[in-house]
Amino acid sequence: MHLEAITMKKAIALLVLLLLTAGAASTAQILDAKTSGAHLSPEAGREVTVVPVEGQPHTLSAHSVPVEGAFRPLARPLNIPVADTDVDEYHPTLAAGGGRYLVAYTHAPSMMERNIMFAMSTDGGSSFADVASFDIEGVQDHPTLSHWGGSTFYGSFETLTEQGIQYLLEVADVDDISTWGLVYWDWSSYEWTDIHDLHMACHNSQESWEYGVISAIASTTYGDYDITNGPHMFFASPETDGSGYISWHDYSGCIHSTAAMDKPRDRMWTAYDIYNDTMGSYDLFYWSRDFTDPLAEGASSAAFIRENYNLLNPSIAAHNDRVAILCQTEMVGNQDISCYYSPDGGESWEVSTVAASGEDELHPAVALSGEKLVCTFIRGGNLYYAESDDWGATWSEPEQLNDEEGTVLSEDRSAAATPVGAIWSDTRDGNSDVYYRAFPVAVLNVEAISGGFGVKATVSNTGTAPAEDVPWSITLEGTVFLNSQVSGTISSLPAGASADIGTGLILGIGRVDITVEAGGAFETASGLVLGPLVLGL
Template sequence: MKKIKAMFVGVLVIAMTLVPLNSLLAESFMENVHSAYTIERGEFHPHPVVCKVTEKIGAPKPVPPPLGTDSPIADSSDNEVSPSVALCSGENIIAAFALQPDVLTSGILFSYSTDMGSTWNLYERQIEDMYDTDPSVAYRGTGNSAVACWTLGEYEAGNVVYLMPDITDPETYGGSLWAWEDNYGFFNWHNFTIAGYYSDDYPEFWGMMSFIGDSDDENIHYFATECPWILTDGTKWYGEGYAVCDAFLWWNYSRTTSISIDQSTGRGYTVFDFFNSSVGTYSLGIINHPTERVWDDDSVWYWTNISGGFFASYAHPDVSVSSGSGYIVCETNENGNKDIICFHSTDGFNTTTKTFVANSPDDETDPSIVSYGNIAQCTFIKNGNIYETHTSDGGATWSEPLQINDQDGTVASGWHASQLTTGGNIIWTDTRNGNNDIYFDSLGVPAPVINIEEIKGGFGVKATVTNTGGGDAENVDWTITFSGPVFIGKEKGGTITIPAGGTATISSGLVFGIGPASVTVTVGGATKTASCFVLGPLVLGVK
């Protein structure tokens, strides 16, 4: 495919000179919070770079796959690798992976299921003379919509945003490609991950992606080797068709990234493992950033470094943040082999607590995590098998790991070899047929998982609450709190019991006020906030 030259966007950046590393560290704070690790933290402001869309990407074509009974998504004679998966609404799941018929060719395939993975519908993009790989998919936060990205082998510094408004209708799939290398000295962009996001106030904003890349651009003073980047839609700031990115040039020699958005707070969290020259091993870097206001002039970002010192190198982090509770799992070698640890936090990783998730004498690698407030579920690979463990107390303790795969010793390891998504749905690369295939299993969540589905107005407000986990939620505390000119019924609370798979409704009862307000519903570890207008006993325009 011939590259289409992107429109040159000259100096559209507010300030291209990045904050020097020494001034950044001068504003930092160091704390030896535990004998086994050290935290540094501080704040900074982004310095965005923009690019006009280069090419539009169309919908994929259907492929009728022969499906077996042991949950294969793709088990052809070719190699299928780098799977990613996301649960949307109900039992609708979207998966993506790379098909590699030979060492020089790689293309992206999508497959969706409407029955929680029992059957799959496979679609492919054109793969001749291409080397696209390492796809990442994420639920966008509304309806059946999802978003995807992947590494573009044809471009040194290119990115794709692929929108799926309805994952069950592939004709609606489509996206855009940006060729940044046409305008800037960027190159070696790879290891993309994505987190979906939707807002009625900014419907073009699809979420955020993170990746690793290099830069050697004298014009904008971007010089870096293998540093982390963040990229988003730029419509709000620069107009339709623009994307915006920023590189974090002081974290050189990073390897992998992971990104998560807390839908309840609107904050995003990007995590990566970077070579920390001050200790001589790999440490974790964390960036806490806004979402819809990410590139505003007054936006404030926070950074945190977690170092285990010379004898503890951290690798392959994965992050999940929900209802204010954040979890980072990664590999560590502090016991002489590879174990899985978790850094958990309730304040945006300003402070963290470290616990071991798995630390047997064997190597445990490649962790993946999904959180539901105080509940989190983690998978990892050991001896060619994939295991699941979970916590119900915010990461303080973890259950005994249980093996997931049926055939022993056939799970491939390495970055992007497996992924866990919400609802206990797991996808992995499997070698049981003598080549690399993609397999799936739906585990469920062996604990209550509380979701606040909807907040409705009227006389007061009502909230619909569901328990999508595998355990009953008994005597869970709840509150409905108004912020604004509400004089009667400003807060109400109680306890509620919701069986596994059940639904319940909670109500504020009588309220009285006048003017714009917000209402926050908290049930257990789940929180949801909506804006509204209070007119006497009526609550109007809840959204």
């Protein structure tokens, strides 16, 4: 995103683009229809019945406003733990890409003194250093970060003192704080308030300012709506830099949101826990949308997953039409962790058990790491890790991550799972600090894509385990006559090693869009093909 100066008078262009044909009465009929459907039994691997949401979501656009002087550089060195001052640090999040691990967390001297701090690791999580903090007024909390591509990251956060404001952080170059920018959209002008529980997921396949998707919970009395804690998503305009959209369904009663990008399919995914008045319990509400043309007719689809018990605290991952939603389930009087997984983009679902002991398992978080799913959850004040090699059908035996017994803070967003490791709030020193631990996984990265005679890229493994039989592909979209799509397998890639891949000779002419994928890692580039030469990368 180019953060050109925009007038501070918040000139917002209102455009209502889509209206649902179903009103409140039809929504109630959908909920009632599901009540008579089959309830799920405890067996793992069973098929799940869902009810689709008819019609399209509502959408509204506005222009962003830049925040000048939003960041203050810092220079205090840190080793692991990530943050261990005498002041409480809460709600950490981490995004990894380009050999950088970027962390955001809440620095909280008091309930009304909360600010977002940033730390970074350049050595695979072995050490962290504070790099910046926000220098803006108000109370901020619950940051979210995602890697967009290259050295670019995006993020957001809640603002407790400006509850109708949606912020967007752009880290154009994570190594150069002068390129960091902050903008906001003032949705309070349209009667929105209490925007909270934001989660970001990025993808760089479209225009440079199209960051991906942010899920959120929000309330509004805009127009004829009366929504309290309803499901929302934010995304950038595909046409205009600086213009963004808020989109919503006419439902209320959500507590948590979660977001993911299916990069190969260019699809945004969000999920929410939502109260069902008829059943007296919480359902899962999932919502997906086309990233290439999010405003097109039929671009969005949504549905409910319903049990005869609560489904809470969802966390979602998606890749190549495979989708997994982890959540807390109350089946036998205590909280377990279940995984609802779909192999076909949400057309059908099954369910498996991640963890089900006699104790409460809480606050699940899932991420895609290469070709496997990794997750964390909290039990008895400890943080546990499990993984799945078959996209949620089966899970490994959970392993404890924290080395001090019972010190993990157990509350919403006190821990996060990432492709590279877990980050959490820990109370071992008498207050809440931030700790990190790497997962025992291979972490694959597609590094700089280069041209010349054909297309070349480097695949690196920055994780702690070797990668075996890594599938890779390079796809060129454009007028390419020879080797427009090349694939292969890296037989073995030890931790810390890298391997070069390439198309070999190509022939073509004109603009070309390039996609490189290796074991779940994904990177794109654009250039110009002149015969066998690829230029401008």
